[in-house]
Amino acid sequence: xxxxxxxxxxxxxVDGLASLLExxxxxxxxxxxxxxxxxxxxxxxxGPDVVVSTAGLAGVHSWEPDDLTIVVGAGARVADTxxxxxxxxxxxxxxxxxxxxxxxxxxxxxxxxxxxxxxxxTRDRVLETIVVTGDGRxxxxxxxxxxxxxxxxxxxxxxxxxxxxxxxxxVCLKLWPVPPASATVNLADxxxxxRVVRPLxxxxxxxxxxxxxxxxxxxxxxxxxxxxxxxxxxxxxxEDPAGPWRWSLRVPPASMAEAIGRIPSGWDYLAVHxxxxxxxxSAGPEGAADLRGWAESLGGRLVVVERPEGAxxxxxxxxxxxxxxxxxxxxxxxxxxxxxRGFLPGGI
Amino acid sequence: MVExxxxxxxxxxxxxxxxxxLAVAFPQDTAQxxxxxxxxxxxxxxxxxxxxxxxxxxxxxPTEGGIVVVTTAMQEIxxxxxxxxxWVGAGVINLDLSHAAxxxxxxxxxxxxxQQACTIGGNxxxxxxxxxxxxEGNTTSHVLAVEVxxxxxxxxxxxxxxxxxxxLDLRGLIVGSEGTMGIVTRALVRLLPxxxxxxxxxxxFPDVIAASVTVxxxxxxxxxxxxxxxxxxxxxxxxxxxxxxxxxxxAGAVLLAEVTGEEEGVVSQADVIASIARANGATSIxxxxxxxxxxxxxxxxxxxxxxxxxxxxxxxxxxxxxxxTRLVETMRxxxxxxxxDDLVMLNVxxxxxxxxxxxxxxxxxxxxxxxxxxRAGDEIVSICLRNGGALSGEHGIGLEKRDLMTDxxxxxxxxxxxxxxxxxxxxGIFNPAKVLPHGSxxxxxxxxxxxxxxxx
Numbered sequence: 001x002x003x004x005x006x007x008x009x010x011x012x013x014v015d016g017l018a019s020l021l022e023x024x025x026x027x028x029x030x031x032x033x034x035x036x037x038x039x040x041x042x043x044x045x046x047g048p049d050v051v052v053s054t055a056g057l058a059g060v061h062s063w064e065p066d067d068l069t070i071v072v073g074a075g076a077r078v079a080d081t082x083x084x085x086x087x088x089x090x091x092x093x094x095x096x097x098x099x100x101x102x103x104x105x106x107x108x109x110x111x112x113x114x115x116x117x118x119x120x121x122t123r124d125r126v127l128e129t130i131v132v133t134g135d136g137r138x139x140x141x142x143x144x145x146x147x148x149x150x151x152x153x154x155x156x157x158x159x160x161x162x163x164x165x166x167x168x169x170x171v172c173l174k175l176w177p178v179p180p181a182s183a184t185v186n187l188a189d190x191x192x193x194x195r196v197v198r199p200l201x202x203x204x205x206x207x208x209x210x211x212x213x214x215x216x217x218x219x220x221x222x223x224x225x226x227x228x229x230x231x232x233x234x235x236x237x238x239e240d241p242a243g244p245w246r247w248s249l250r251v252p253p254a255s256m257a258e259a260i261g262r263i264p265s266g267w268d269y270l271a272v273h274x275x276x277x278x279x280x281x282s283a284g285p286e287g288a289a290d291l292r293g294w295a296e297s298l299g300g301r302l303v304v305v306e307r308p309e310g311a312x313x314x315x316x317x318x319x320x321x322x323x324x325x326x327x328x329x330x331x332x333x334x335x336x337x338x339x340x341r342g343f344l345p346g347g348i
Numbered sequence: 349m350v351e352x353x354x355x356x357x358x359x360x361x362x363x364x365x366x367x368x369x370l371a372v373a374f375p376q377d378t379a380q381x382x383x384x385x386x387x388x389x390x391x392x393x394x395x396x397x398x399x400x401x402x403x404x405x406x407x408x409x410p411t412e413g414g415i416v417v418v419t420t421a422m423q424e425i426x427x428x429x430x431x432x433x434x435w436v437g438a439g440v441i442n443l444d445l446s447h448a449a450x451x452x453x454x455x456x457x458x459x460x461x462x463q464q465a466c467t468i469g470g471n472x473x474x475x476x477x478x479x480x481x482x483x484e485g486n487t488t489s490h491v492l493a494v495e496v497x498x499x500x501x502x503x504x505x506x507x508x509x510x511x512x513x514x515x516l517d518l519r520g521l522i523v524g525s526e527g528t529m530g531i532v533t534r535a536l537v538r539l540l541p542x543x544x545x546x547x548x549x550x551x552x553f554p555d556v557i558a559a560s561v562t563v564x565x566x567x568x569x570x571x572x573x574x575x576x577x578x579x580x581x582x583x584x585x586x587x588x589x590x591x592x593x594x595x596x597x598x599a600g601a602v603l604l605a606e607v608t609g610e611e612e613g614v615v616s617q618a619d620v621i622a623s624i625a626r627a628n629g630a631t632s633i634x635x636x637x638x639x640x641x642x643x644x645x646x647x648x649x650x651x652x653x654x655x656x657x658x659x660x661x662x663x664x665x666x667x668x669x670x671x672x673t674r675l676v677e678t679m680r681x682x683x684x685x686x687x688x689d690d691l692v693m694l695n696v697x698x699x700x701x702x703x704x705x706x707x708x709x710x711x712x713x714x715x716x717x718x719x720x721x722x723r724a725g726d727e728i729v730s731i732c733l734r735n736g737g738a739l740s741g742e743h744g745i746g747l748e749k750r751d752l753m754t755d756x757x758x759x760x761x762x763x764x765x766x767x768x769x770x771x772x773x774x775x776g777i778f779n780p781a782k783v784l785p786h787g788s789x790x791x792x793x794x795x796x797x798x799x800x801x802x803x804x
Contacts, residue, residue: 066568067671067702089570110512121511123520124489139764140757143738145669147486147701149475149524150739150749150756151783152765156488156520160512177570197541197610215613222612252509254430276511300510320515321504325771329516332767345514 008034010053014130014138014169017052021167022136024050025336031134033163033340035075035105038098041246041306042109042162043315043343054104057169065090068175069127069144074104074168089178093119096237104168110160114201114237115212117274123159125174131158131166134334144172157329162343165333181221182214184236186229190257190273195226202273203238204260209273212237241268243281244308249291251276251300262291276300285313292317316345323348358416361403362462364664364712365747367410369396376421378495378503378533385531385777386501388415394780397527399439399467402460404665405746407474407526412780417531419469424534427452431509432539433492438469438532445537454539457484460742461653472532475524477742479575479649480606482700484540486742488523493536496522496529499773509536521768526744527779529772545611546574547618548642551625552599552632556580556683556695559601560676562628563699566605566621567672573621576700577604577649583694583707584648590655593648596632603699604649606642652696653707659692660709664721668732669741672702681731682706685724703741704732730755745783753785762788 011017024031032048034040035055054075061071065088072081078098085091093113094106107129112121128142141154158168182200187193187209193202201212212235213223224231240246247267251259253276260278263269264287269280282288285307292302296318304315320326323346330337330348342348350371360366370393375381388395394414401408410416422437425445429452436445442463446455459478460466470476472494477486484490493507507519522529553559559578566576579587579602584595595602603625607617622633636642656663670678679695682704686693697705706728710721729739729752739749739756753762766789772778 064671064673066564066673068567069671110517112512116511120485120489123517124485133764137760137764140761141764143669143756144736145671145702145738145741147477147481147669147698147703147741148738149477149486149742149744151745151753151761152768153475153488153520153524154764154768156517159517159520161516164516177572179570197543215609216616218616219610219613223610248512250510250512252428252431252433254428276509295510298510299508301512301514303514316514320513322506322518323515325498325518326516328771329521329768332771333764344516348515 008051008053010056012056014057014132017057017167017169018132018136018138020052021132021134021338024338025135028336029338030341031338033167035102036077036100038101039105039109039111042304043345044347045340045342052167054102054167054169060084061170068177069146069172070175071128071144071170071172072103073170074102074107076103077101078103078106085175086178090175091178092173093125093176094122097239103171107159107168107171108161108163114203114272117272118198118200119176123156126155126159126171127174128172129155129158129168130170131168133166134336134339139166142172146174163340164330164344164348167339179214179216181217181219182212182233182235183220183224184232184234185211185213185224185227187211187227188229192227193273196223200235204271204273205238205269238270240279241270241281243268243283245282245285246305247280247282247288248303248305249278249280249295249300250303251295251298255298262294264291285311288313319346358398358401358418359410361398361401361406361408363404363406363409363746363748365406365409365411368413369410369416370413372416372418374418374421378497381417381497381531381533382501382503384415384417385497385499388777389500389775392775393777395531395777396779397469397473397531399470400441400465402462402466403470403474403744403746404667405740405744405748407744407746407779407782408470409747411747419467419533422533427539428509429454432541433509433536434539435534435536436468437534438467438472440468442466442468442471449539453542455542456537457481457490457540458487461650468535468537469532472523472535473525473527474742474744477698477703479577479698481742482576482698483572483574488520490538491519491523491535492538494519494522494532495534497531497533499530499775499777507536526746526783528769528783529778531778543608543610545614546606546608546642547614548636548645549605549618549621550634550636550645551603551605551630552596553601553603554629554631555600556679557676558628559603560679560699562603562625562630563675564672565624565628567700569620569624571617571620573605573617573700574608575604575606576698578602578695578697578699579649579652580695583652583696586655586659586694587648587652590658591647591651593651594644595648599631604645649696656694656707656709660711662712663707663709664725666704666706666725666728667740667743668704668729668737670702670704670732670735670737674735674737675699675702678704678731678735678737682728685727689720689724691721691724698741701741702737747782750781750783751785759790763790
């Protein structure tokens with residue numbers, strides 16, 4: 001495949017992508033992989049020579065509703081795939097408002113659904129990955145069964161790796177049934193949520209706290225009757241806060257109340273109770289350094305999800321442990337370091 | 349410890365494969381593990397971590413000799429009820445953790461059949477499962493961080509109580525790596541709240557096929573029970589002969605289902621399961637609400653392996669997994685092997701996630717029988733792979749299935765895994781010869797030379 005600097009290339013299949021990356025490795029071209037472009041604000045990525053789109057790898061290879069599994073190309077849009085799965089009341093349990101995001105992009109950036117406290121984060125939804133490494137090897141890991149310990153767990157390693165180990169081209173995901181009934185309850189205080197042992201989600205923003213419930217008709221009806229607050233049928237998932245700066249604050253779940261108290265007054269936020277995640281947006285980075293210092297003192301993080309072009313702020317904060325191992329792992333997959341340089345912390 | 353008899357005690361795990369340890373170490377803490385790892389590194393001695401030795405894939409058998417590091421003295425349990433987490437020493441017994449968490453209304457979800465003996469360190473090494481992993485996933489979904497002694501003796505903590513640690517998920521890679529990348533000394537685990545409502549259903553069916561169809565239909569109905577376990581008739585008879593658990597011995601297969609949640613939810617979920625079972629010709633349905641009744645229904649399932657001893661001196665327990673929709677076909681093919689070879693095969697398994705455990709009872713002192721059993725085992729694995737399955741659902745690869753890895757992965761896949769192992773363990777001291785078959789590191793795409801001693 002011919003490549004010109006600055007070009008966007010859309011390989012039609014895995015072989016095309018493999019030969020492209022093989023060539024990039026030979027010629028030392030920096031490659032940026034894009035899916036829907038919705039999560040490209042992380043890290044400090046270097047300017048690429050070539051942009052590779054996964055749009056050509058968007059097919060649904062197999063959906064086994066009775067197995068609760070789907071094998072799908074990484075370039076498939078989350079929204080389209082979820083719409084298809086809804087026909088059989090199933091879900092991938094990926095972010096609720098994906099926009100243009102692709103499945104590969106969601107996995108690579110490691111972001112999760114708001115239902116993760118009950119239905120587990122994205123990393124736990126992945127059963128199999130097929131990736132093309134930086135030097136063009138097509139590597140499979142995991143399998144198309146819901147329980148599997150065959151070989152090292154590379155599939156989880158690819159989640160949140162920002163494509164640094166390889167371009168995700170196809171995945172098998174564990175699906176989950178969507179129960180027949182659901183409701184959203186407005187709470188006067190987050191502590192009221194304790195009346196339900198394992199709700200689908202408890203979310204808080206500046207307008208208040210809402211409890212998300214699902215189950216059989218009878219179950220949801222009974223659970224709703226435990227509350228006085230206003231109830232609406234269905235699950236109206238909020239959008240992430242919008243602004244020129246977007247953040248992900250991650251703390252141990254018991255520190256959530258304090259985290260909310262520490263969010264600077266001008267910031268918009270969406271707190272995911274029970275998980276320890278606060279998604280936030282602001283006009284500028286003022287207050288972020290203090291917030292990060294506090295989060296890191298608890299073993300947590302304040303991560304820059306998006307910032308204005310040219311704005312400077314350390315995207316990840318203190319480097320994670322095991323950076324030397326991370327570098328060597330990446331070299332094992334991408335020896336010439338052609339893939340998505342600079343997304344990960346530690347300048348990797 | 350270097351006394352011959354004592355060394356012999358640590359020469360194998362619960363598999364059939366034995367090694368010969370050079371020494372056995374019982375470290376009291378992480379620093380002592382690090383010291384042993386440094387010595388092993390300096391002297392290029394293999395080092396094999398061992399918890400209770402309940403592993404079934406020879407993952408803790410020191411088949412290459414070397415030092416066995418027994419973690420049983422590392423007994424910390426530090427529960428943080430507010431965060432629903434606990435720091436747990438590698439030597440803590442799985443069930444002890446759930447007992448310690450019970451006063452806080454919490455429990456540790458992974459519950460291998462050996463949970464009265466197996467350790468958290470072993471669970472982390474093997475990414476262990478258990479009946480209740482159907483809804484909650486294997487161990488890796490419940491490990492937030494690991495403290496690990498790396499090659500050279502460096503101690504690192506990967507992960508945290510806060511979600512989504514940044515950078516590559518080294519914790520996720522360490523879990524399930526069977527002690528081949530380092531030695532996990534402590535783990536920060538996630539605890540789940542005990543749910544108020546629970547129903548256990550014991551259902552008898554005319555045959556395994558009817559029970560398998562019920563499993564498929566329950567999963568397809570949009571309901572994920574907490575557990576969905578099956579026993580065939582040979583197994584229920586063996587169990588009833590051993591202890592009276594009240595299993596319907598006239599049924600061709602027994603299905604044990606459990607649903608948990610809010611009281612109102614479990615009532616309607618139990619109704620759904622019972623009506624699917626009836627539609628598939630269930631011959632008996634018993635529903636337990638109170639703890640005593642539940643314990644009785646589980647007693648048969650949990651005692652299954654103990655019941656084998658009355659049938660034959662040895663048993664070979666397999667662990668393979670197939671897509672749930674292939675359950676019926678796979679079971680048919682597996683029974684055909686047993687019938688053909690006149691083997692005593694019993695089945696007790698995690699039907700809900702397609703995780704099969706065919707068990708062959710036999711006398712290992714008869715070499716002809718032994719060979720037949722071994723061959724049947726290989727055939728069972730082939731059947732599962734042909735049906736779209738994988739080599740292991742929860743026991744691990746160890747040595748038992750190492751050489752079958754080439755039936756499941758392409759050389760390029762195994763090479764990638766071998767590269768990861770090299771990153772963590774360049775000297776090759778951690779549990780050598782396990783998981784990856786010899787020659788895995790044979791694929792050198794960039795055109796460099798393969799390392800000496802490998803075949804291409």
